[in-house]
Amino acid sequence: MEIFFQQLVNSLSVASVTILIGMGITLIFGLAGIVNFAHGEFLMVGGMATWFLVSAGINFFIAVLGAMILVGFLGFVAERGLFRFTLERPMNGFIMSIGLSVILQHVVIRLFNEVQKTIPDPIGQVWVVHGVDIIVMRAIVIAITAIVVAITYFCISRSRYGLALTASIADPDTAALMGIPVRRYVTGVFIYGSVLAGLGGALMIALFPITPFTGSVVIIRGFAVSLIGGLGNVGGAVVGGLLLGLVDGLSAGYGFPEWTDAYSLVLMIAILIVRPQGLLGGTLGPKAS
Amino acid sequence: MSLLQVQNLSTAYGPIMVNREVSLIVNDQEIVTILGPNGAGKSTLLRSISGLLRPKKGAIRFNDRNVTGAPADRMASMGVVMVPEGRHIFPDLTVQQNLRLGAYCRTDHNAIEQDIALMESYFNVLAAKKHAKGSALSGGQQQMLAIARGLMARPRILLLDEPSLGLSPILVKEVQSVIADLRSKFSAAVLLVEQNAGLALSVAERGYFLQHGRIVGSGTISELKDHALIHEIYLGQHSRPKSVRPSAT
Numbered sequence A: 001m002e003i004f005f006q007q008l009v010n011s012l013s014v015a016s017v018t019i020l021i022g023m024g025i026t027l028i029f030g031l032a033g034i035v036n037f038a039h040g041e042f043l044m045v046g047g048m049a050t051w052f053l054v055s056a057g058i059n060f061f062i063a064v065l066g067a068m069i070l071v072g073f074l075g076f077v078a079e080r081g082l083f084r085f086t087l088e089r090p091m092n093g094f095i096m097s098i099g100l101s102v103i104l105q106h107v108v109i110r111l112f113n114e115v116q117k118t119i120p121d122p123i124g125q126v127w128v129v130h131g132v133d134i135i136v137m138r139a140i141v142i143a144i145t146a147i148v149v150a151i152t153y154f155c156i157s158r159s160r161y162g163l164a165l166t167a168s169i170a171d172p173d174t175a176a177l178m179g180i181p182v183r184r185y186v187t188g189v190f191i192y193g194s195v196l197a198g199l200g201g202a203l204m205i206a207l208f209p210i211t212p213f214t215g216s217v218v219i220i221r222g223f224a225v226s227l228i229g230g231l232g233n234v235g236g237a238v239v240g241g242l243l244l245g246l247v248d249g250l251s252a253g254y255g256f257p258e259w260t261d262a263y264s265l266v267l268m269i270a271i272l273i274v275r276p277q278g279l280l281g282g283t284l285g286p287k288a289s
Numbered sequence B: 001m002s003l004l005q006v007q008n009l010s011t012a013y014g015p016i017m018v019n020r021e022v023s024l025i026v027n028d029q030e031i032v033t034i035l036g037p038n039g040a041g042k043s044t045l046l047r048s049i050s051g052l053l054r055p056k057k058g059a060i061r062f063n064d065r066n067v068t069g070a071p072a073d074r075m076a077s078m079g080v081v082m083v084p085e086g087r088h089i090f091p092d093l094t095v096q097q098n099l100r101l102g103a104y105c106r107t108d109h110n111a112i113e114q115d116i117a118l119m120e121s122y123f124n125v126l127a128a129k130k131h132a133k134g135s136a137l138s139g140g141q142q143q144m145l146a147i148a149r150g151l152m153a154r155p156r157i158l159l160l161d162e163p164s165l166g167l168s169p170i171l172v173k174e175v176q177s178v179i180a181d182l183r184s185k186f187s188a189a190v191l192l193v194e195q196n197a198g199l200a201l202s203v204a205e206r207g208y209f210l211q212h213g214r215i216v217g218s219g220t221i222s223e224l225k226d227h228a229l230i231h232e233i234y235l236g237q238h239s240r241p242k243s244v245r246p247s248a249t
């Protein structure tokens, strides 16, 4: 039982990073139809920025903010400078984003090197609850993610901006007829998704080492999560992330750890065959014309 | 000075020219109709006025300002609001949410709430179904919602694209009385595209004939009724009825 509880906390903290990246992917694809394959590299850049700042002696939590701002800006530049021009041709945007992901990897290798980076545990404490060791940093990662999910969900389902965003996802032309500046929402969502990737990277490096190639692993899981939940559906990304996180954690503890990735991808394939629109249902993004 | 002036507007989809050199005006609080056969380019014209399509040539002036090429969201915020063909209700949002979106550009929150109540009293079905999803409404109810949603913006001019499409005769009568009331109740001008010439001629004051993308005739309603083209365009209509397209949902 203690082991189970420990596994649970561990899986939830891993799931947190997956949820953060899945939420960004689901929003960006759901609204703009942009498949940003470089989203994983955005996370990696966030992690590297955190490592750089922490190594320079800056407080971890301030470094997290720095990483979020940096990656948010990166998202802004990518959207305005690249993806804006491929909205009509999503396939071009997809190929371009693959190029962008390689470029970002190489820029990071150039700036630093390809060796994995770690930071010391920012909290460095362990709680003992009923004989179970809980690493405090992991609990904090879970809490931060829960707060971000709650805020995002609340804004989307309760605010006027969320309503306009939902309408823009469902039918951009009609939304524009209501006076909704759909393009600006696309930019805003792209930046927000990027900020979440920056946060995900910063939290990830507090738990695990990061290499310049971390992004390419993370992106697959991010897409799996958003597809499982239903593209464009934030609640779906949370459910998908939890599901994958738990399958990962529990298979690592009780099954064959080396098959972890296979389990989650088999799960994704099974769900998509039974429910092509994802568990909670989502848009398929703007139709390619 | 007229409210809306369209001058020599040409619009194309890729290389295919649809509207050629179209000119028309709509005065403040006037109801004007555009008549024309299937594929004449009526929807294309409304889409280019509303900003969904960028015209290739020509100019659009609204309120004596040049608004050529302005995107749809800017046109809407200036008061040029289109109710598109096929209604395009947001199917997963409730009736109230659909109405609220119509008022996106407005910031007068109390007045918005009052207008929602006004729409619900004016279109009874909307009150009864305010928490129902858009997709749960019948075609006629969706049309009422689409018009009400357009009115929530408090437009200076409402562009209506085939509001009677696919409706039963009783509902067509209802739409007709709603349009006829728009000026007195909402002080909006209307640019109405209709296949149902009976409806259009009964509510509008002036009109234009559009054929192969060009304006081929115009005048007051009584002039239009005597126009040779009205027979050419509409008399054959019963033998060649427009297929009823499924609604947005």
Ligand SMILES: Nc1ncnc2c1ncn2[C@@H]1O[C@H](COP(=O)(O)OP(=O)(O)OP(=O)(O)O)[C@@H](O)[C@H]1O
Residues within 6 Å of the ligand: B013, B016, B018, B036, B037, B038, B039, B040, B041, B042, B043, B044, B045, B085, B195
């Ligand atoms: N998105 C599009 N891409 C290419 N061609 C289009 C597009 N939409 C319409 N057309 C073509 O433009 C012409 C005019 O279409 P439009 O919808 O404006 O006509 P309409 O007068 O509104 O007809 P209807 O009475 O059927 O609604 C038609 O020949 C149509 O096939």
Ligand SMILES: [Mg+2]
Residues within 6 Å of the ligand: B042, B043, B044, B085, B161, B162
């Ligand atoms: Mg049409």
